[in-house]
Amino acid sequence: MGTMKLSLKAASPSKRRRQLSKNLVAYSFILPNLLGFAIFTLVPIAFSLGLSFMHWDGANEISWAGLDNFKALRDDDTFNIALKNTLWYVGGTVPLTMACSLGLAVLLNQPIRGRNFFRTVYFFPYVASLVAVAVVWNMLFFPSAGPVNELLRTLGVDNPPRWSASVDWAMPTVVMASVWRGMGYYMVIYLAALQGIPQILYESASIDGANAWQKFRHITVPLLTPATFFISIMLTISSFKVFDLILVMTNGGPGRATNVLVLHTYNTAFRQFKFGYSSSIAMVLFALVMIITVIQFYMEKRWVEYSQV
Amino acid sequence: MDTQLTQTSLSKSATRAASSAFRRGTITKVLTYVLLIALAALMLLPFIWMASASLKLDKDVFRFPIEWIPQDPQWENYRTIWTRIPFMTFVMNSLKLTVIITFLQVATSSFAAYAFAKLDFRGRDLLFLAYLGSIAIPWQVYMIPQFILMRELDLVDKHMSLILLQAFTAFGVFLLRQFFISVPNEILDAARIDGLSEYGIYFRIMLPLSKPALATLTIFSAVFVWNDFMGPLIYLHSESLKTIQLGLRMFIQQYSTDYALIMAASLVSLVPVVVLFLAFQRFFVEGIGTTGIKG
Numbered sequence: 024m025g026t027m028k029l030s031l032k033a034a035s036p037s038k039r040r041r042q043l044s045k046n047l048v049a050y051s052f053i054l055p056n057l058l059g060f061a062i063f064t065l066v067p068i069a070f071s072l073g074l075s076f077m078h079w080d081g082a083n084e085i086s087w088a089g090l091d092n093f094k095a096l097r098d099d100d101t102f103n104i105a106l107k108n109t110l111w112y113v114g115g116t117v118p119l120t121m122a123c124s125l126g127l128a129v130l131l132n133q134p135i136r137g138r139n140f141f142r143t144v145y146f147f148p149y150v151a152s153l154v155a156v157a158v159v160w161n162m163l164f165f166p167s168a169g170p171v172n173e174l175l176r177t178l179g180v181d182n183p184p185r186w187s188a189s190v191d192w193a194m195p196t197v198v199m200a201s202v203w204r205g206m207g208y209y210m211v212i213y214l215a216a217l218q219g220i221p222q223i224l225y226e227s228a229s230i231d232g233a234n235a236w237q238k239f240r241h242i243t244v245p246l247l248t249p250a251t252f253f254i255s256i257m258l259t260i261s262s263f264k265v266f267d268l269i270l271v272m273t274n275g276g277p278g279r280a281t282n283v284l285v286l287h288t289y290n291t292a293f294r295q296f297k298f299g300y301s302s303s304i305a306m307v308l309f310a311l312v313m314i315i316t317v318i319q320f321y322m323e324k325r326w327v328e329y330s331q332v
Numbered sequence: 333m334d335t336q337l338t339q340t341s342l343s344k345s346a347t348r349a350a351s352s353a354f355r356r357g358t359i360t361k362v363l364t365y366v367l368l369i370a371l372a373a374l375m376l377l378p379f380i381w382m383a384s385a386s387l388k389l390d391k392d393v394f395r396f397p398i399e400w401i402p403q404d405p406q407w408e409n410y411r412t413i414w415t416r417i418p419f420m421t422f423v424m425n426s427l428k429l430t431v432i433i434t435f436l437q438v439a440t441s442s443f444a445a446y447a448f449a450k451l452d453f454r455g456r457d458l459l460f461l462a463y464l465g466s467i468a469i470p471w472q473v474y475m476i477p478q479f480i481l482m483r484e485l486d487l488v489d490k491h492m493s494l495i496l497l498q499a500f501t502a503f504g505v506f507l508l509r510q511f512f513i514s515v516p517n518e519i520l521d522a523a524r525i526d527g528l529s530e531y532g533i534y535f536r537i538m539l540p541l542s543k544p545a546l547a548t549l550t551i552f553s554a555v556f557v558w559n560d561f562m563g564p565l566i567y568l569h570s571e572s573l574k575t576i577q578l579g580l581r582m583f584i585q586q587y588s589t590d591y592a593l594i595m596a597a598s599l600v601s602l603v604p605v606v607v608l609f610l611a612f613q614r615f616f617v618e619g620i621g622t623t624g625i626k627g
Contacts, residue, residue, distance in 0.1 A: 048530050049453035056444035057459070059500025064466055067477035074477055081480070130368060143613050144372045150609045151379070152559040154577045155598040158584060159382045162591065165394065170381065173396035207375070264470045267561040271581060285472045292476050293566060302476050309473040316468060 071309075075302040082296070092303035102304060104279045105287040108194065109308075112283060113262040115198040116205075120258055121251065123206040128213035129243070142214070146207035153204075157271035160200045161187060187273050190280045197272055197281055201265070209254050216250035217243070248327040256319055263312050284308045379602075386410070386596035393591040409596045416587065419597065421572060422579030426558055427604075429491060429575065433498045434553040438546060441504030446534045448505065449512035450520060460509075463502040472562075479566060493567045498557060504549050511545035512538060547615040555605055576601050 075092055079085040096102050127145055131138055148156065164171050164186040175183040184192040220243065228238050266285040269275060275282035284304060292301035380400070385393045387405040413419055447453065448460050471478075478497060479488070487493040515538065523533050539546070564575045574582070583597050 045451070046453045049447045049451040049456070052447035052451065052530070052534070053444045053459070056440035056500050056505060059440065059496065060463070060466075060502060060505075063478065063481070063497050063500065064471075064474070064502070065462065067474040067481060068466065068469060070477035070480075071474040081483075127371065130364065130371075133364060135364065135368065141368050141372055143610075144375050146613070147379075147606075147609065148375055150555050150559075150605050151602055152561070152577055152580075152605070154559075154561055154580050155382075155602055156378075158580070158594060158598050159378045162385070162393075162595070163378060163381065168394035168396070170394070170396065170398055173394075177396075203375070260468065260470060264472055266472070270561075271584070285470075288472060288476075289562075289566075292479070298476055298480065305473045305476065309469065312468075312470060 071302055071305060074299055075306045077299040077302075079298045080296045081298050085299075088299055092300045093306075095300065096303060096307065101279060101282060101287055105282045105284050105304075106307070108279075108281060109263065109265075109283045109311075111194055112198060112201075112265055113259060115195070116201050116262045116265075117255065117258050119198065119202045120205050120209060121254060123202055124209035124254070125213050125247070125251075127206060127210040128217055129239070131210070131214055132217040142211070145210055148204045149208040151204070153267035154271050156200065156204055157268050160196075161272055164196060187281075188277060190277055193273050193277060193280045197265075197269055200272065201262075201268055204268075205258070205261075209258065212254055213247065213250055216247050220246050245328050249329060252319070252323055252327045256316055259315055259319070260312055263308060382595045382599055386592055386599050388592050390590055390592050393595070406592065409592050410600070413583070413593055413597045413600065416593065417579060417583055418571065419579060419583075419600070422574055422576045423600075425491070425573060426576040429494055430554050430557040432495055433557045434550055436495070436499035437501060437504045437553045438549050440500055441549065442508050442539065442542070442546065443534070444505045445508035445512050446530075446538055448509045450515075450517070450538075451530065463505055466502045467506060475562075475566065482567065488567055489569045489573065491568075491573060494560075494563050497567075498560075498563065504553065507549055507552075508542070508545055511542055515541055544615055547612060551608060551612050551615060554608060558605055 076088055076090070077085050078088045078091070131142060131145075135141075163169055166172060166183075166185040166188050169186075171186075172183040186196045187193050224242050224246075225238055228242060233241070264285060265283055266289065269281050269283055269286055273281040275286050284307065288301050288304045288308070291297045291304065381398070384398070384400050384402060386409055387402045387407065388399075389406060392399070392402070448456065448463075482488050482493045482497075487496070519537060519541075520533055523537055528536065559577065560575070561577045561581075564578050568574050568578065580597055580601050584594055587593060
């Protein structure tokens with residue numbers, strides 16, 4: 024690399040021209056995608072921050088708001104509830120999905136017949152549309168006559184929960200649906216990582232007299248930490264974005280029991296046309312995701328083991 | 333005598349230990365399969381219930397105990413849903429968007445990914461960092477400026493808005509770059525010596541070698557567009573433009589007690605994804621496995 028740079032410096036005009044044409048060829052490859060990406064993603068990202076310091080209803084003059092929008096957030100009940108609910112949802116979904124997907128992956132990583140079949144089945148809910156999933160869950164958990172509560176009643180539970188229709192149970196119901204749908208996807212990532220662990224480690228541990236739990240605890244878990252790290256970040260980001268499932272299952276209700284930040288952003292922007300104010304909610308969402316991601320990266324050194332095996 | 337006794341008891345306990353270990357092995361095996369099957373049921377039963385309910389009369393949907401195979405299947409439910417709302421229009425709209433966006437995404441992403449993976453040019457690493465960084469930002473954070481931009485371009489309530497927003501994703505570039513990088517440079521250099529241009533190498537060498545990666549992106553993109561709900565919800569307002577997911581939601585809101593019809597409509601909305609998934613699930617699973625970890 025160093026010699027290349029040197030030779031470039033002393034390059035004759037013809038060589039420089041060759042480098043230029045090389046650059047142009049590369050740019051021509053990137054341009055179709057970059058043009059769309061820059062206009063419709065990068066520019067809006069840059070503008071989203073600015074918009075949160077503005078007053079704008081989308082029709083009248085746009086005006087400078089300073090920190091007004093962020094100050095108003097403090098007194099916005101719905102925002103505070105949505106913030107709390109989002110953290111609740113993330114805090115429930117992320118660890119549960121990770122535990123379930125790891126469990127599924129370990130179960131599937133044994134010498135069993137029909138592994139591909141089971142893998143396909145577990146993965147399937149992830150590709151089903153959230154609207155269809157939300158509808159069928161609502162019907163299964165229908166409080167008065169749904170099959171789940173009928174089953175609970177025959178099992179002797181006299182007052183089964185009213186699930187998504189009850190203030191206390193709505194969020195757990197949504198979390199359950201989301202874990203059920205997502206665990207197959209993360210299972211596949213864990214499974215790929217499990218298959219990368221050399222079998223010989225388990226064999227030599229067996230010779231040393233380790234039992235199944237010890238092997239899991241001291242070989243599997245440490246060697247899976249890179250996958251766990253990756254999954255925890257992906258899952259956290261995607262959990263903060265929750266919208267479809269909640270809109271169709273509960274529409275933020277009952278009352279405001281399942282209102283979340285993205286739903287509140289959507290409502291203030293596209294129903295009340297408070298674009299500036301809505302952007303400030305989006306900024307809070309962005310800040311939360313960033314802070315948690317940075318913390319995760321910071322903690323990475325402490326618990327993720329990148330071994331050389 | 334003494335030693336003999338201990339020997340027999342030793343060998344006895346050894347066989348006992350061995351047989352109990354064997355028994356424990358079988359028990360674990362049986363338990364594993366029981367667990368595997370129970371979990372498979374947990375994943376599939378909601379869909380089976382959906383299919384079963386879609387063939388019943390509304391009043392029988394919630395009858396308990398569940399009648400899994402309806403005695404008198406109401407096949408006409410599947411005819412009725414197409415007449416209650418313009419379901420066919422929704423399906424065609426979704427199909428159109430899915431095909432156009434997926435094609436554009438695979439074409440432009442693979443083009444850009446080739447440059448990021450295999451060409452040396454000024455500003456490459458910085459540009460790639462911008463692509464990568466944008467993946468970590470939830471799009472809901474910038475959906476409002478996007479909407480305002482689309483309104484300025486007069487594209488709201490047109491399919492073009494969604495096409496432009498979803499065809500040029502960083503995710504596609506990233507996924508394909510990860511794969512392209514693993515193609516050995518020696519092959520490309522040999523082609524360069526033979527006088528092939530970079531475009532020639534991309535079309536004649538890179539693309540044919542990357543079929544699994546291209547298939548992975550195609551499936552991901554198609555499933556995403558078909559299932560997308562929030563994008564169409566924001567941008568498409570005219571009934572003639574709405575997609576299948578919006579149509580399904582509309583159906584639920586308008587006919588909230590026609591349980592059987594709702595289940596039939598939901599099932600129909602799942603069919604294309606199921607077909608695609610079963611046909612290409614190998615790519616799906618491998619794509620996630622490799623690109624996910626090496627990310």
